[in-house]
C-alpha cells in the first residue's frame with residue numbers, strides 16, 4: 001500500500017516531493033519553556049525519507065505519468081528536504097527494534113495499481129488518515145470492528161480511496177474538544193461527493209514516547225500531529241522539557257520516524273499502540289491537558305444511508321447565500337428554532353468560489369466582506385417532517401444548500417473515568 005495528498009495547491013509540491021521518496025508535512029516550531037508557543041502552526045517546508053514508500057496502488061494517473069516519465073528530474077529535487085530531516089537521516093537508521101516493514105504502507109497520491117485489495121468482498125475496507133497506530137486507526141476499528149484498515153497519508157486520499165472503490169468507508173476527524181475543528185475535512189466534505197453515514201466520538205489519551213533508554217534531559221524536540229501537540233501543550237510545559245515542537249503528518253508516522261532514524265534527542269506524542277508497533281518506550285502517559293479529551297470522527301460512504309425515525313439522528317448540511325445585506329443566518333437558525341430542532345454545531349469556512357463580497361453603499365470607496373460557507377449539524381433525521389420543512393424554508397434564504405448526511409447520533413454513554421492510554425476509547429453511531 002502507499003499514500004495521497006489533498007488540495008490542488010498542494011498537489012504540485014507533493015508530487016515533486018513524493019517522487020523523490022520524501023514526504024511533505026507542515027511543521028511548526030516553538031519552545032515549551034518559553035512563552036512563544038501560541039498553538040498556531042508556523043508553516044515551514046518539511047519532509048522525510050521513506051524506504052519503499054510507494055509500493056503498490058495509486059489513485060492519480062497524472063502522478064503516475066510524472067513518475068514514470070520524469071524520474072531523473074525528480075531525483076534532482078532531493079535537496080528540498082529540510083535541514084532537520086537531513087540531520088536526522090545521518091543518525092543510526094536501525095536499532096533492530098522496529099517491526100515496521102510488515103505494516104501496511106499508507107495510500108498516497110503516487111499510487112499506480114488500482115487493483116482491489118485481496119480481502120475485497122470479504123471485509124469492509126476502511127480508509128483513515130495516518131499510519132497504523134494513529135488515533136484515526138483506532139477510531140476506524142471502533143467504528144467498524146474487524147474491518148481492514150486502509151492507511152492514507154492525507155485526508156484527501158481517504159476521500160478518494162472511497163470514491164475509487166479502494167476502500168468502502170472513510171473515518172475522518174472533524175473536531176476535538178481541546179484543539180477545535182479540523183477545517184480541512186470540512187472543506188473536503190464539500191469538495192467530494194461522499195455521504196456522512198455515522199459519527200464516533202473517541203477519547204484520546206496521549207503518550208510521550210522515546211527510544212528505549214532515553215532520558216528526559218536528552219530531549220531537544222517533540223514531534224507529532226499538530227492536533228496532538230495542541231492537546232497537550234500545557235502538560236508539556238509542566239513537564240519542564242526544554243524542547244522545540246514540530247508538527248508531523250500523523251502521530252504514528254512521527255513514532256515510526258523516530259524509531260527508524262534512531263533519534264535519541266526526539267520524543268513523539270502518540271498512542272500506546274504506536275509505542276508497541278514501532279518499539280518505543282512510554283515515557284509519560286495520559287499527557288492530554290484534559291482527561292476528557294475527545295475527538296469526533298465522521299464515517300463516510302459512497303451512498304447515503306436511509307434516514308430513520310426509530311432512534312436519534314443527526315443531519316449535517318452546508319449552505320451559502322449570494323444576496324447582499326440579508327439576515328440569512330438569522331433566518332436559517334430560526335427555521336430550526338421554530339420547529340424545536342436543536343443545533344449541535346455551526347462552522348463557517350471561506351467561500352471557495354466567491355471569497356469576497358463587494359458592498360457598494362459604503363460612504364467612502366468600496367467595502368469588502370469575506371464570504372462564507374456555513375456548516376451546520378442539527379438533531380433530527382431527514383425522515384422527520386420537521387427537518388424536511390426546515391430545509392424547504394432554508395432553501396428560500398440560501399443560494400446553495402447541500403445535505404452532507406443524515407445519520408444516527410452518537411448516544412453511547414460517556415465513560416466517567418479515563419480508560420488508559422491506548423489508541424483511544426470510543427463510542428460509535430452508525431447503522432450503515
Ligand SMILES: O=C(O)C(=O)C[C@]1(C(=O)O)C=C[C@@H](O)C=C1
Nearest residue numbers: 134135136173225227250251295
Ligand atoms: O495523528 C493521528 O494519530 C490522527 O489520527 C489524527 C488526529 C487528528 O487529526 O485530530 C486524530 C485524533 C487526535 O485528535 C489527534 C490526531
